[in-house]
Amino acid sequence: MSANRLSHRASRHVKERIIESILFLAALVSVATTLGIVYILVKESVVFFNQVPLWDFLTDTQWTPLFDDAHFGIIVLLSGTLVSSGVALAVAIPLGTLIAIYLSEFASARAREFAKPVLELLSGVPTIIYGYFALLFLTPLLQKLIPGLPGFNLLSAGIVMGIMIVPYVASISEDAMRAVPMSLREGSYAMGATRLQTALKVVFPGALSGIAAAYILGISRAVGETMILAVAAGMQPNLTWNPTESAATITAFIVQVALGDLPHGSVGYQTIFAAGLTLMLLTLVFNVLGHMMRRRFREQY
Amino acid sequence: MKQSPRSLRSLPPRGHVSTFGRPGGTDMARMARKDIGEIRGIIARAKRLDVIFGVAGLLALGLGLLTFATLFVDMALDGYSRLTPDFFTEFPSRRAERAGILSAWVGTTLVMLVTACVAVPLGVAAGIYLEEYAPRNWVTDIIEINIANLAGVPSIIYGLLALGLFVYEFSLGQSILTAGLTLALLILPVVIVATREAIRSIPSHIREGAYALGATKWQVVQHHILPYSMGGIMTGVIIGMARAIGETAPIITIGALTFIAFLPASPVTGTFPFLSFEWLQSPFTVMPIQIFNWTSRPDPNFHANAAAAGFVLVLMTLTMNGLAIWLRYRIRRNIKW
The missing domain is CATH 1.20.5 (Single alpha-helices involved in coiled-coils or other helix-helix interfaces)
Incomplete structure (x- = not known):
């Protein structure tokens, strides 16, 4: 009987080990995903950069990878990405901050209970729907305000993209503001400050690194956004800093190439991986920066 | 605690200044x-x-x-005008008023099936490992940092990964399987984070009680951790699926077709063994791609189709997100350790 029990225990031990290994492998899948992304992007980009010098890639001012006279100036796509992201931030930062301050410092608990899920729903709308909205609702509206605005433009795509990232910016900023200790607020109120004065002079500076993290993560979102731009900003590469023009972004270019029928292994095929690598590095810088600031902020309190 | 500060309310009212009592000090x-x-x-x-x-x-x-x-x-x-029963049972067509979303919603359903079958077990297993098993060392640190970073990678990058890896290196083709796997990787961080949060909210005395009765680690997980965290995990899974259902960019990147006028092979067959996995290799289209396709056509009649399909898609994601929020609300209210 006791020997039987012991052997049972031994098999139990083996089973436990096997289960632990399986769970560990599942956790490793995420690492494998990252390695896979880096491997694919770097592998195809190396082939690409063997044919197109890195210097040309960074300095050329034309982007015509599919023409006979091919030029590969990433700055052209980068300008579209940066302008649309700039417009998005010009919408998302003021609105997001305002909503965050309101929810954290002004709103009653009930209003907050209601508003947060609604904001969550807003951020759950598929981006293709926002793209439709930008192209077929906002652009005609803007065309009445700005005569001569082309049907595809960075402005309308950027504004809608900004509205899309408002919930994201607001929720991270609000978390940061709520993490500021109540004692600081109470001290401020005791000095006779109003809610606004407390919010702007005590809570906001106190949560600054957390709020900055929200902005930076918002930028990263905007830079990586694809469908709104592919639908509403057009797919014509255009080196411009003017949001009322149409221009392709890095992401829109990838979509455009993927929609066509490019043979595997051609330069055009490799181009999208080089563009993807650029995008990846760009968002990585913002993400790392954002997470660092968020962590520093958490340590602060 | 956030009452508006009634600062300086105790100041003497206007007329009373003179009663400060300074004789002659006008x-x-x-x-x-x-x-x-x-x-x-x-x-x-x-x-x-x-x-x-x-x-x-x-x-x-x-x-x-x-x-x-x-x-x-x-x-x-x-x-509105396009939302008829026919709209759901017709294939896309060159004529806007005859086009429907049959292949799109069937494709979406099948892709979501693959995504759920891959992302849920993997994500939950990874979450359990990180919360219950993982030792505090550099391997765990790397996994955690990695998951945080993956959550911030633009979705189109996953599309490039799938194009290079699944479509060409693994030769899975531009199939339902490829799309499902891609979206599974995309929502994996969401499922992992939700699982971890749900598990973390279980107090440690539950575990200690089970260990005290001689349970092994897996028994504790199987009998206590998993059942108690199920609600939280479900919330995360639904939110992840709602995100996957609307993802367009990665699926376009792997080269999904935009015009599909046939259905994949049925997963249920009349002959033994009654299940067929042929549909996994089938070309497909999904709702967001169908919407994209109709939106980018210049003909306004197709825009009505895009709006109708978009309405259906928004309704789907809204329902899923609403369900998740409701579930979370209920869990918060009902569970008191």
């Missing part, structure tokens, strides 16, 4: 009155700003709501 009384007047002005201004800001905050919130309502109503109005 100059000082006048100065005091002037100071108090000034202070009152400052307070009034500060309070006014406070109210103005509160209204501005409410307006900003309202703007968000308004956008959402406009989007929803706009889609409903534009697509």
Whole structure:
């Protein structure tokens, strides 16, 4: 009987080990995903950069990878990405901050209970729907305000993209503001400050690194956004800093190439991986920066 | 605790300044009155700003709501005329008024099936490992940092990964399987984070009680951790699936077709073994791609189709997200350890 029990225990031990290994492998899948992304992007980009010098890639001012006279100036796509992201931030930062301050410092608990899920729903709308909205609702509206605005433009795509990232910016900023200790607020109120004065002079500076993290993560979102731009900003590469023009972004270019029928292994095929690598590095810088600031902020309190 | 501060309310009212009691000091009384007047002005201004800001905050919130309502109503109005039963049972067509979303919604359903079958076990297993098993060492640190970073990678990058790895290196083709796997990797961080949060909220005395009765680690997980965290995990899974259902960019990148006028092979067959996995290798289209395709056509008749399909898609994601929020709310209210 006791020997039987012991052997049972031994098999139990083996089973436990096997289960632990399986769970560990599942956790490793995420690492494998990252390695896979880096491997694919770097592998195809190396082939690409063997044919197109890195210097040309960074300095050329034309982007015509599919023409006979091919030029590969990433700055052209980068300008579209940066302008649309700039417009998005010009919408998302003021609105997001305002909503965050309101929810954290002004709103009653009930209003907050209601508003947060609604904001969550807003951020759950598929981006293709926002793209439709930008192209077929906002652009005609803007065309009445700005005569001569082309049907595809960075402005309308950027504004809608900004509205899309408002919930994201607001929720991270609000978390940061709520993490500021109540004692600081109470001290401020005791000095006779109003809610606004407390919010702007005590809570906001106190949560600054957390709020900055929200902005930076918002930028990263905007830079990586694809469908709104592919639908509403057009797919014509255009080196411009003017949001009322149409221009392709890095992401829109990838979509455009993927929609066509490019043979595997051609330069055009490799181009999208080089563009993807650029995008990846760009968002990585913002993400790392954002997470660092968020962590520093958490340590602060 | 956030009452509006009634600062300086205890100041003497206007007329009472002279009762400060300085016999003969009319100059000082006048100065005091002037100071108090000034202070009152400052307070009034500060309070006014406070109210103005509160209204501005409410307006900003309202703007968000308004956008959402406009989007929803706009889609409903534009697509209203196309939302007939036929719309759901017809294939896409060159003629806008005859086109439907049959292949799109079937494709979406099948892709989501693959995604759920891959992402849920993997994500839950990874979450359990990180919360219950993982030792504190550099391997665990790397996994955790990695998951945080993956959550911030743009979705189109996953599309490139799938194009290079699944489509060409593994030769899975531009199939339902490829799309399902891609979206599974995309929502994996969401499922992992939700699982971890759900597990973390289980107090440690539950585990200690089970260990004290001689349970092994896996028995603790199987009998206690998993059942108690199920609600939280479900919430995360639903939110992840709602995200996957609307993802367009990665699926376009792997080269999904935009015009599909046939259905994949049925997963259930009439002959033994009654299940077929042929559909996994089938070409497909999904709802967001169908919407994209119709939106980018110049013909406004197709825009109505896009609006109708978009309305259906928004309704689907709204329902899923709403369900997740409701579930979370219920869990929060019902569980008291």
